[in-house]
Amino acid sequence: MTREAPPAPTRERIRQVAADLYVLRGHDGFSFGDVAAAIGTTRANIHHHYGNKxxxxxxxxxxxAGDAEARIMQHWARPGVPFAQRFHLQREDLRRFYHHFNRQPGDRNVWSPLSRLRLDMPVLGEAAMVALERVNRSYETCLKQALAEAVAVGSFSPEIAAEDVVGLLRGTFLSCGPMTQDSGSFAEVERVLGALERMLNAAWGRGPAQDR
Incomplete structure (x- = not known):
């Protein structure tokens, strides 16, 4: 018989629930009382662990920011991963976030923590800007590394416009949240990412598609 995983410590559970409420509702859309009700504790306990909002x-x-950096490195900076597989990893990572916050067909909830930070920048100020800059730098660094490796193994031509491609990929990945709010479906993200991958392969791809 397998044992159930033990519940997360209270402080971690508070953070997890607060993170979800924040992404869905924004800074002004949730309170310590909401977090307390969601996990079955008291507001005093929330204050005990975190002091204030x-x-x-x-x-x-x-x-x-730290979670995004780790996931970007996993998708785009691990050595030896074919470029097509990196694209797949990125797409499935986005899909996981989308379905976590959009449980019913046609839901148009905010699901990207980074999209929510942009919306809340007037409230959060420099702290939000610093977090977003960290993620931008991580994408820039890791995408450059992935493209350089793809060129080195012959998947892409050395003539590839690397700086332009990095900017295009970074901007597209960071804009997937609004796409699903417009359409009410993750299919729009799949369509855009698929078209982008096909264009890159058509312009600079070399060798079998599965190796790119």
Whole structure:
């Protein structure tokens, strides 16, 4: 008989629930009372662990940026992963976030923590800008590395416009959230990413498609 995983410690559970509420509702759309009700504790307990909402948000922002950096490195900076597989990993990662926050067909909820940070920049100020800049730098660095490796193994031509491609990929990946809110479906993201991948292969691809 397999044992059920033990519940997360209270502080971590608070952070997880607060992160979800923040992405769905924004800074002004949730309170410590909402978090307490969701996990079955008291507001006093939330204050015990995080003090105030400013401290909670500071930890959430750092967590969003750190998590995004780790996932970007996993998708785009691991050596030896074919470029097509990197694209697949990125797409499925986005899909996972989308379905976590959009459980019913046609839902148009915000699902990207980074999209929510942009919306809340007037409230969060420099803290949001710092978090977003961290993610932008990570994409820039890791995408450049992935393209350089793809060129080195012969998947793309050395003539590829690397700086332009990096900017196009980064901007597209970071814009997937609004696409699904417009259409009410992840299919729009799939369509855009598929078209982008096909264009890159048509312009600079070499060798069998599965190796790109």
């Amino acid at each position: 400013h401290r909670l948000m500071a930890e959430l922002l750092d967590g969003f």
